[in-house]
Amino acid sequence: MDSNRPVSNPIRLQVMANALAGIAEEMGARLIRGSYSANIKERRDCSTALFDAQGACIAQAAHIPVHLGALSEAVRAVVAADPCPGDVFLLNDPYQGGSHLPDVTVVAAIPGWRDPDRICAYAVNRAHHADIGGMRPGSMPADSTELWQEGLVIPPVRLAGLSLEGELYWQEDLLRLILANVRNAEQRRGDLQAQVGASAVGMSRFRELLARFGEEEAWQLIAGVIEYSRRRMRAQIQALPDGIYTAEDWLEGYGDPPAPLEIRVQVEVEGEKLRVDFTGTAPAMAGNLNAPLAVTRSAVLFALRCLLDPTAPSNVGLEDPIEIVAPPGCLVNAQFPAAVVAGNVETSQRIADVVFKALAPVAGLRSIAQGQGTMNNCVLGNRHFTYYETLGGGQGASRQRPGLDGVHVGMSNTLNTPIEALELEYPLRVLRYELRQDSGGHGQQRGGWGLIRSIQTLQDCTLSLLTERRHYAPQGEQGGGPGQVGINLLNGDPLPGKISRSLKAGDVITLYTPGGGAWGSNEDEQAPEPR
Structure with a gap:
């Protein structure tokens, strides 16, 4: 320049x-x-x-x-x-x-x-x-x-x-x-x-x-x-109390029950600068939940922008006051040739979650309960077609309002594939697509509701699922209740959160996506209302 x-x-x-x-x-x-x-x-x-x-x-x-x-x-x-x-x-x-x-x-x-x-x-x-x-x-x-x-x-x-x-x-x-x-x-x-x-x-x-x-x-x-943009970000950081803020959360990993993988963060605020340190996070694993450093950077910057200054012009000026530390070889700084396909879509969500959680005590009105925390990745395909979808779920509630229903939360910002387009392009039939009523956490402001989607395959094909929050629920904030965990079903029988397997024509895959956490104590609970 x-x-x-x-x-x-x-x-x-x-x-x-x-x-x-x-x-x-x-x-x-x-x-x-x-x-x-x-x-x-x-x-x-x-x-x-x-x-x-x-x-x-x-x-x-x-x-x-x-x-x-x-x-x-x-x-x-x-x-x-x-x-x-x-x-x-x-x-x-x-x-x-x-x-x-x-x-x-x-x-x-x-x-x-x-x-x-x-x-x-x-x-x-x-x-x-x-x-x-x-x-x-x-x-x-x-x-x-x-x-x-x-x-x-x-x-x-x-x-x-x-x-x-x-x-x-x-x-x-x-x-x-x-x-x-x-x-x-x-x-x-x-x-x-x-x-x-x-x-x-x-x-x-x-x-x-x-x-x-x-x-x-x-x-x-x-x-x-x-x-x-740089001045605005520095001013927002300077408005935070100097100090060290910590949090941890877990990915569910593989297996049934899954082996948890810890992501730990320490956020240090000093004047106009902010340091995000992932020392203590679990090491990279044999599967594909590993995140390259570029993905970790995306998740950290997203969370900080949401918390500090969501309206400033998006450019390098927002990044300059922020330092990111992730030890090489840990889950959030995987090294070649580690598999990373789920690190981008699932681990990134949990990285954002822990940064939100660490700064919640000083985030003020921008503090928010945890959303669904997964992209609910579903892939169906064979030699002739490939259908890929990420499904929305419940957003976490805030002090001001309930969580939104059936939306992408965190690191994704996509739309859904319209049913008409899906059935026109792929040998698939959508049998059910609706809000998962009352799946958000209960509290002063309720968590957003997840979705239910059932798809029938019309050809033999392969299924791959990469999903999280099937065991560890999205947590509420300030005493709010957790959202419901997600559920994966094949012909009505439970499936693990992460699986690749063959399907026959006529099989039905159903995903119940997680609800968002609530904000505020259950003592002040408001009855959930559909929107």
Whole structure:
């Protein structure tokens, strides 16, 4: 980024902040409209952002929290690969800034406005592909023990090139190699094309922005927006009482009953700085609940932003006052080649939970009971189709209001697949989809209700479930009661929280998702009311 002095004109800064956010949002809209798979076009499991030439975030769209905090490491990995202006890079390696292998990242190097032979910024998007190869359809196996079992590992590689005239050049050999290693290859091709198209939009719009403001003033304004976010975050941290705040929580792990895995955090507040330390957390495990450091970073930044300043412009300025410590080899800083597919979707939830819990005593009105704490990952597929869904549940209640019903909580921010789209695209039939009444905790403000969803398979296929909160309930706050745990059933018989197995045509899988915790003592309990 240009080191020129930041511009302090508040009106110009607001215009620039909105313009940057608008570019990121337009990239997301283009990606969603152009995608082939229901997971992106219907569920919107994707994220977009802009970065400067050094890999610092300058704007993000309000998409998937577990994606956004990890993107900076992915961009830095691309910068280290020596891109040229117009290059479009592809990667999914969790140990180079990816989150898990199905999350595929596209990074486009934007040529400068005055000097197109120089990279001035990067247009970036990440999207969850319904399959990226590996041992099970959907690339979300419950039984993986090393990274290669979860799919094709892609380091930063050149996928395509974009000219200033808008022409696109594909590395066809690389594309053929990728498509030869995934299921439903034509759908994967379409989603990759949509991702590259979204990057082209970002490149074009950002260069137009530089032309409109002039390159020098534009970078001064961008520096000003980042400094504004930095000042706001520092002020919010400084408003907290100095001290050390601790918490612990557990993942359920594997087995029935499961072997718990502890996540422990110590949050130290000192002046304008905040340190989040996971020393004492369980070591990485043989299964796939391990989280790479990029995912841990995403979860910590999400929780702190919710607690401290949810409305500031989202950029690197919010991250600068925060230090994250996670001993290498622990559950939240897994090392290659540990399996990580559930670390992204489940462990990230518990990381956010413990940060919320640690700061609850000083969070004031932003203190909240625990939500469902799981994404309820359900994958059904065979050689011909792959259906992937994460299901909402109950949100935790707060002092001001009850928890929301049937929503994604924490690190996910997706929609559900509409039943009409699901049954049109997949050999599946939805038999039941409703709120799980009275599944939230009881208290002064009740916890949100979970969901019930039953799906019948119309073909033989493979099922993979990655779910949590089937034994340890989401906890209430300030004396509020816990939410109900989730339940997994196959033809009415219980299933463990994590399993991969074969299904026959006609089998019915049912998920009861957890409710959220309540806020406030049961002595002041209000009767739950549907909304």
